Structures are given as structure tokens and as C-alpha cells.
Amino acid sequence: MSVVTLTIDEKIVSAQEGQTLLDVARENAIDIPTLCHLDGVSEAAACRLCLVEVVGTSRLLPACVTRAAEGMVVHTTTPKLVEYRRMILELFFTERNHVCSVCVANSACELQALAASQGMIHVRLDYLHPHLPVDTSHQQFGIDHNRCILCTRCVRACDEIEGAHTWDVAGRGIHSRVITDLAQPWGEATSCTSCGKCVQACPTGALFRQGSTVAEMQKDREQLAFLVRARKEKQWIS
Amino acid sequence: MDRSELNDLAQRERASWKPARLHCCTASGCLATGAEGVFKAMKQAITDKGLTDRVQAVGVGCLGLCGRGPLVQLAPQGPLFEQVSAEQAPSMVGAAVGESPHAAILDTAHPFFSSQLKIVCETSGEIDSERIEEYLALGGYRALHMALTEMTPAEVVQTISQSGLRGRGGAGYPTGLKWATVAKMPPGPKYVVCNGDEGDPGAFMDRSVMESDPHRVLEGMAIAGYAVGATQGFIYVRAEYPLAVERLRKAINQAKKLGVLGSGVFETPFDFRVDVRIGAGAFVCGEETALMASIEGRRGSPRPRPPYPAEMGLWDRPTLINNVETFANVPTILRKGADWFASIGTEKSKGTKVFSLTGKVRNTGLVEVPMGTSLRHIVEVMGGGVEGGSVKAVQTGGPSGGCIPAEFLDTSVDYESLAQLGSIMGSGGMIVMDQTTNMVEVARFFMEFCMDESCGKCIPCRVGTVQMHRLLSKIAEGKATSTDLALLEQLVPMVSETSLCGLGQTAPNPVKSTLRYFRHEYEERLRPMTSTNGRVPLPLRLA
Numbered sequence: 001m002s003v004v005t006l007t008i009d010e011k012i013v014s015a016q017e018g019q020t021l022l023d024v025a026r027e028n029a030i031d032i033p034t035l036c037h038l039d040g041v042s043e044a045a046a047c048r049l050c051l052v053e054v055v056g057t058s059r060l061l062p063a064c065v066t067r068a069a070e071g072m073v074v075h076t077t078t079p080k081l082v083e084y085r086r087m088i089l090e091l092f093f094t095e096r097n098h099v100c101s102v103c104v105a106n107s108a109c110e111l112q113a114l115a116a117s118q119g120m121i122h123v124r125l126d127y128l129h130p131h132l133p134v135d136t137s138h139q140q141f142g143i144d145h146n147r148c149i150l151c152t153r154c155v156r157a158c159d160e161i162e163g164a165h166t167w168d169v170a171g172r173g174i175h176s177r178v179i180t181d182l183a184q185p186w187g188e189a190t191s192c193t194s195c196g197k198c199v200q201a202c203p204t205g206a207l208f209r210q211g212s213t214v215a216e217m218q219k220d221r222e223q224l225a226f227l228v229r230a231r232k233e234k235q236w237i238s
Numbered sequence: 239m240d241r242s243e244l245n246d247l248a249q250r251e252r253a254s255w256k257p258a259r260l261h262c263c264t265a266s267g268c269l270a271t272g273a274e275g276v277f278k279a280m281k282q283a284i285t286d287k288g289l290t291d292r293v294q295a296v297g298v299g300c301l302g303l304c305g306r307g308p309l310v311q312l313a314p315q316g317p318l319f320e321q322v323s324a325e326q327a328p329s330m331v332g333a334a335v336g337e338s339p340h341a342a343i344l345d346t347a348h349p350f351f352s353s354q355l356k357i358v359c360e361t362s363g364e365i366d367s368e369r370i371e372e373y374l375a376l377g378g379y380r381a382l383h384m385a386l387t388e389m390t391p392a393e394v395v396q397t398i399s400q401s402g403l404r405g406r407g408g409a410g411y412p413t414g415l416k417w418a419t420v421a422k423m424p425p426g427p428k429y430v431v432c433n434g435d436e437g438d439p440g441a442f443m444d445r446s447v448m449e450s451d452p453h454r455v456l457e458g459m460a461i462a463g464y465a466v467g468a469t470q471g472f473i474y475v476r477a478e479y480p481l482a483v484e485r486l487r488k489a490i491n492q493a494k495k496l497g498v499l500g501s502g503v504f505e506t507p508f509d510f511r512v513d514v515r516i517g518a519g520a521f522v523c524g525e526e527t528a529l530m531a532s533i534e535g536r537r538g539s540p541r542p543r544p545p546y547p548a549e550m551g552l553w554d555r556p557t558l559i560n561n562v563e564t565f566a567n568v569p570t571i572l573r574k575g576a577d578w579f580a581s582i583g584t585e586k587s588k589g590t591k592v593f594s595l596t597g598k599v600r601n602t603g604l605v606e607v608p609m610g611t612s613l614r615h616i617v618e619v620m621g622g623g624v625e626g627g628s629v630k631a632v633q634t635g636g637p638s639g640g641c642i643p644a645e646f647l648d649t650s651v652d653y654e655s656l657a658q659l660g661s662i663m664g665s666g667g668m669i670v671m672d673q674t675t676n677m678v679e680v681a682r683f684f685m686e687f688c689m690d691e692s693c694g695k696c697i698p699c700r701v702g703t704v705q706m707h708r709l710l711s712k713i714a715e716g717k718a719t720s721t722d723l724a725l726l727e728q729l730v731p732m733v734s735e736t737s738l739c740g741l742g743q744t745a746p747n748p749v750k751s752t753l754r755y756f757r758h759e760y761e762e763r764l765r766p767m768t769s770t771n772g773r774v775p776l777p778l779r780l781a
């Protein structure tokens with residue numbers, strides 16, 4: 001396997017060929033914000049927060065799927081990127097209903113944390129506030145579609161790690177939503193094994209364990225990556 | 239079938255043609271205005287008049303001037319009748335034997351017809367769209383035979399490269415280069431895909447080609463299959479085009495029966511099968527990665543590229559994907575040579591382009607013109623301009639394109655010139671707008687389209703189009719302030735630079751181009767800012 005050398009934010013770093021820019025950056029303690037990325041599952045490249053500038057390319061490239069190459073010069077926090085990330089976060093906040101003070105995931109939410117770290121202090125666009133259902137038909141878990149950001153981490157975790165493929169996306173555009181089985185109530189979705197991986201995968205308070213109240217829904221997102229690594233490398237201690 | 243059998247068949251077919259042929263357009267445009275009744279009545283009239291050995295009625299493909307259908311042409315070289323009715327059928331049959339007809343005749347010397355140069359539509363309107371024999375009679379499948387028996391795959395790729403053909407699906411990527419890339423991928427299963435999704439509002443070129451001349455598309459695909467080393471082709475058509483689907487299926491069956499598709503094409507070792515895949519009519523399924531996901535039976539949403547389909551396409555195998563019109567050019571390029579094709583058009587845009595001319599223009603329909611023709615010639619001379627008014631702008635490229643104001647009508651139609659004006663060639667929709675058109679409404683219309691058609695995978699397009707649509711509505715309704723316009727202008731570059739696929743990346747284009755040329759129309763609809771109607775404009779970045 002060959003090794004390449006590249007520059008990220010003025011720092012010269014080395015990477016294995018085929019490694020993504022996101023991976024390399026994180027190894028080198030360079031922070032690139034992400035939402036749809038989840039260690040252990042495939043990439044969707046849907047949240048666009050990890051976009052970076054690569055010298056010589058006019059297009060912005062998603063760090064989560066762009067491979068490191070020899071001599072690449074990458075900038076992760078140009079004024080343009082900072083501005084676009086804030087606008088993307090604004091769009092997320094306007095899309096559904098993200099009132100943190102009454103959310104189970106308050107203080108354990110990736111969206112909330114990103115808004116703070118990226119300096120999104122104000123929403124200038126109209127809130128769309130659609131009326132979406134909360135499904136608590138499952139014995140242990142629930143989904144509040146009002147908090148869902150459609151990152152599809154639950155879909156990928158359920159399909160790729162648990163192998164159940166209970167989750168999928170239905171509808172299109174602004175009417176997209178995640179569904180269980182053939183858009184049945186979760187409690188009637190026979191493919192669901194109640195493993196709870198989707199709940200751990202979810203970056204917001206959309207998927208929660210029933211009985212949690214405001215700010216109680218702490219998630220263990222490392223658990224999934226640990227599982228995947230353990231299976232692949234047959235190594236069960238972290 | 240070998241060369242002599244092919245020639246025999248073509249000759250026998252030609253010999254069976256009656257001295258006078260009444261070509262009745264049976265493509266969707268004319269069918270919608272009653273062509274089927276006309277066609278039946280003509281057949282009946284031929285029998286009634288006892289002229290079956292002198293006259294024949296043929297259901298042909300699109301004759302071009304769809305706005306004046308049903309169209310009937312007396313061939314060869316006879317008059318072209320417009321807006322014919324079933325009652326007029328006997329009179330047209332009479333015209334075929336020298337009587338004077340009672341039907342309105344179109345002037346085929348009019349620039350609408352005379353300025354056209356037909357390569358893609360060469361045999362459209364000349365032959366029965368549902369019989370392979372008629373396509374063979376006019377030289378069909380010769381190019382495929384020639385490629386298989388006289389050329390190596392590399393030579394075919396070389397010819398296409400030399401011709402300068404570029405993709406007609408929108409982006410204008412060099413076709414030869416794409417073929418060469420797929421051809422160079424290691425051997426193993428490869429696929430050829432024909433993109434017949436055609437989702438742009440107002441565009442119907444590809445439908446017309448598939449309905450009028452399905453064999454031309456199949457021949458182009460088979461040649462491509464030989465060139466890149468693929469043995470399976472898929473042609474992806476939207477369900478809204480039932481006639482195209484029916485004719486393609488019929489064509490595939492006929493071609494298989496004659497041995498020009500299937501295993502051992504023309505008795506050579508080359509196998510090539512084609513299957514039709516039907517899309518449910520989502521605009522995004524025209525995007526190549528979404529289209530392939532759809533063919534595989536998955537949800538039609540795009541994925542990031544690279545890897546490009548040429549490297550990793552259908553079922554992760556190298557896949558060549560081209561537009562219908564791109565494939566339809568191929569047989570003629572092979573027959574007439576790369577140099578001939580390259581002599582048509584401009585330096586960087588070769589050959590012809592089919593446009594569907596619609597909107598506030600006198601003559602609506604399909605035109606095929608050499609690249610480099612000016613917009614003015616197409617719209618004002620061929621299209622006859624605007625009835626009782628003047629052109630304000632021409633929209634090209636559909637929801638991904640832009641509006642070109644009247645002062646730039648002398649621009650030549652080629653990929654680069656249109657891009658320079660902030661529009662694109664696109665797949666060939668051309669919508670003419672007159673002075674009564676409100677450009678903010680135009681931008682809102684296309685934004686609504688993109689908003690409805692967004693697949694919802696990535697956030698800038700899923701929510702950004704909704705927010706831009708809201709702002710446009712607010713401006714159109716006179717409820718917006720300069721803060722709203724400023725917000726809109728921030729969303730435009732952000733959505734185009736951050737969206738995952740071409741749909742989101744180009745969705746702001748109509749806004750961008752109308753703002754560029756018709757900014758005053760936005761500004762005159764704004765309300766003055768007061769302390770109560772506008773949100774306080776905050777600086778975007780923290781100090």
C-alpha cells in the first residue's frame with residue numbers, strides 16, 4: 001500500500017492511498033464538521049458540512065468521500081466555507097422543529113453542537129415547521145420526525161451493521177421522511193430486531209429510548225464503530 | 239444476416255413501396271390532435287378509391303411542425319398538409335394521384351423547414367416508425383454492419399472522437415473520450431445505457447426521436463457496445479412516454495428476429511442485447527447515478543461522483559451512459575465519416591442540435607439546426623417570432639438553464655457561447671418569452687419545478703430550493719424587502735456550490751440569469767423597509 005503526502009490547512013500530513021480527506025484530517029486533529037458521516041457505515045455525502053476547498057479544483061469537495069492524493073493542497077475553513085456551513089445549518093434549523101429546550105437530546109445533539117461550534121447564532125430564513133407525527137408504537141423506542149434531519153445514519157446502521165434494513169427513505173424533496181418497513185408504524189415493522197443501533201446512530205433527538213425526558217437521551221455513537229471494527233478485526237476489546 | 243441479405247432486404251422493401259406514399263405523422267404531438275383518425279381514414283379512402291396499388295398510407299415519425307398537426311406529407315417531394323381532419327383524407331388521397339387537394343398546405347420553402355439540417359432526424363418522418371424494413375430501406379443498420387465487419391472497436395472510438403461529437407444530454411462532454419474511457423476499463427461485464435428520461439419541462443426532442451426512429455437509437459447503442467466491449471444495453475424511458483416504450487420494444491423484437499441484435503449480431507461473434515427500463519417520471523432520474531440506481535431497482539437518488547459511471551456504473555461495472563440524441567448521431571457519423579461531421583458546426587461544437595421550440599412563438603415544433611446558428615435565426619426567422627409582439631428573452635436548458643435577453647439574440651448556439659451568457663445548451667428545450675412575461679414569475683416557476691423534483695438527499699437542494707421559492711414568491715407578490723432579495727442572492731451561490739448533484743447545483747441558474755439581466759423586475763416589486771416589515775439584517779459573520 002502506498003503512502004501519499006498532502007497539505008491540509010498549511011499542515012503537511014501523510015495518508016494511505018485511498019484514505020478519505022476526513023479520515024486524514026481527523027488523524028491529524030484537524031476538525032472538519034460532519035453530520036451524515038458515522039464511523040462504521042458507508043458515506044451518504046448528504047449533509048455537505050464537510051465540504052472543503054482543494055487547490056486546482058473550482059468545485060467544493062466533500063471530505064468524507066474525497067480520497068487523499070499526492071500533493072493535494074486542502075483548505076478546510078476558508079471564509080466561504082465558514083459562511084456556507086452556517087447557511088447549511090440554518091437550513092437544517094428551518095426545515096423542521098428544533099427547539100432544544102424541550103428535546104430529549106438537549107446537550108447530546110450533534111446539530112446543536114455544530115450550531116454552536118460553527119457560530120450559527122441566528123436564523124434569517126422562515127421556519128417551515130411542518131406538522132409531523134411522533135411514532136411511539138415500538139415497545140422500547142420512538143421516533144419524532146420533527147427532529148429528523150434526514151442524515152440516513154439510522155438507515156445505513158440498520159442495513160449495514162444490523163442487517164435488518166428496517167429503515168428507508170420515502171417521499172422526495174422536502175416531503176422525504178424515514179420509514180420503517182413499508183411505512184408501517186415502527187411497532188408493526190416485523191424486520192426490526194429491537195437492537196437499538198439506529199437510536200445510537202441518530203445525531204439528534206429524532207430517535208430516542210422511550211421514557212427519556214428532556215436532555216436524558218445520551219447516545220453512545222462509538223459503540224457502532226467499535227462493533228464494526230471488532231467484527232472485521234476480530235478484536236473485542238477497545 | 240450478412241451484407242448481401244441486408245441489401246436484398248432493403249431493395250425488396252424499396253421495390254414494394256407504392257409510387258405515391260402519404261406520410262401521416264403518428265408521433266405523440268400529432269396523435270394528440272387526432273392523427274390516428276386521419277391515418278385510418280386515409281387507408282380507408284385508398285381502398286375505397288381502388289388505389290391500393292398506386293398509393294399507400296404510412297404512419298411515419300415526427301414531421302417537425304408539431305404546433306400545426308396533424309401533419310400529412312405526400313412523398314416523395316409532395317406538399318405538406320397541416321391541421322388535416324379525417325374528412326379531408328379522401329381529398330389527400332386524391333392529391334396523391336394528381337387531383338387538387340382541399341387541405342391547407344404548408345410552405346416547405348419556409349426557413350422553418352429549409353434552414354434545418356437533419357442528421358438525427360434524417361429518417362424521421364420518412365419511414366414507418368414501426369417497421370425495421372423501412373429503416374433498412376434507407377440505409378439502416380449499415381453502419382453497425384460496417385463497424386462489425388470492417389472496423390476494430392478502437393477504430394470506432396477513434397472515429398467518434400475525431401467527429402467532435404459531444405453529449406447532447408446537457409453537459410456536452412466529449413463522447414469519444416467517454417467511449418475511450420469505458421473501452422479502456424479491464425474486460426468483464428460492461429454496460430451501455432441510453433438516457434431517455436427527458437424530464438425538462440417543455441422538452442420533447444428525445445421522445446420524438448425514440449417514437450419516430452427507434453432503430454436509429456438501437457443501432458447507435460449497438461455500435462457503442464461493440465466499441466466499448468459491452469454486451470448488454472439498457473434504454474431508460476419515463477413511463478409518461480408509453481408510445482416510445484411500445485415502439486422501442488417492438489423495434490428490439492424486430493431487430494432480434496433479423497439477427498441485428500441479440501447473440502451473434504450479423505453472424506459475427508458480437509452479442510448485444512437491449513432491454514427497456516421504465517422510470518416513474520422523476521426529473522432526478524435523468525441524472526446518471528440516480529438513473530443507474532433506478533435501473534438496479536433502488537431508490538433513484540444520486541450518489542457522489544467520482545467514481546464516474548465509466549469506471550463504476552451499473553452493478554459497479556464500467557458503464558457507458560449517453561443521451562438518446564447522442565446515440566442517434568452515431569450511425570450517420572460512421573456512414574458519412576468523422577470529417578464530414580466535424581465540418582458541420584463551430585470549432586468546439588460539432589454537428590447539429592435538435593431543439594423543441596415552444597412558448598410565445600408562431601411556429602412551435604422540433605427543429606434540427608447546425609451548431610452555430612444564431613438564436614435570432616431560430617426564434618425569429620424559423621420560429622416566425624412572436625405573434626403581434628416581440629421577443630423579450632429565450633430560455634434554454636430548462637430548469638438548469640437561464641434566460642437570454644433579446645439583446646443577445648445574435649449569439650450563436652453552441653456550448654461555449656450559451657454558457658458565457660449564463661445559460662446552457664441543455665438537452666434542447668427552447669422557450670420563447672414575449673414582453674408580457676414576468677421574469678420573477680419565470681424564476682419562480684423553475685424553482686417550483688426543482689423544489690418538487692429534488693430527491694431530498696442533500697440539504698442545500700432539499701431545503702434551499704424551498705427557501706428560495708418562498709423568497710421568490712414573496713418578491714413576486716410584492717411582499718418582500720431588500721433584505722429578502724439579499725438573502726436570495728446569498729442562497730443562489732451557496733445552493734449551487736454545495737449541492738450533491740447537478741439538479742441542486744443548477745437549480746439556482748434561472749434565478750441567477752434573471753437577476754443578471756432583469757434585476758429591475760425584482761427591485762420594482764420590493765417594498766420599502768420599515769421598522770416592522772423587515773427582519774433586521776444581521777451581518778453573516780461574527781466579528
Ligand SMILES: Cc1cc2nc3c(=O)[nH]c(=O)nc-3n(C[C@H](O)[C@H](O)[C@H](O)COP(=O)(O)O)c2cc1C
Nearest residue numbers: 405406407433436437524525526560561564740741
Ligand atoms: C437533474 C438532472 C437531470 C438530467 N436529465 C437528463 C435527461 O433527461 N436526459 C439526458 O440525456 N441527460 C440528463 N442529464 C445528464 C445525465 O446525467 C448525463 O450527463 C447524460 O445522460 C450523459 O449523456 P451525454 O454525454 O450523451 O450527454 C441530467 C442531469 C441532471 C443533473
Ligand code: SF4
Nearest residue numbers: 148149151152154202
Ligand atoms: S432518524 Fe435520526 S438517524 Fe435517522 S435520518 Fe433522522 S436524524 Fe438521521
Ligand code: SF4
Nearest residue numbers: 693695696699739742
Ligand atoms: S442536489 Fe437535490 S436532487 Fe441532487 S442529491 Fe441533492 S437533494 Fe437530491
Ligand code: FES
Nearest residue numbers: 034045047048064
Ligand atoms: S459528512 Fe460529508 S457530506 Fe455529510
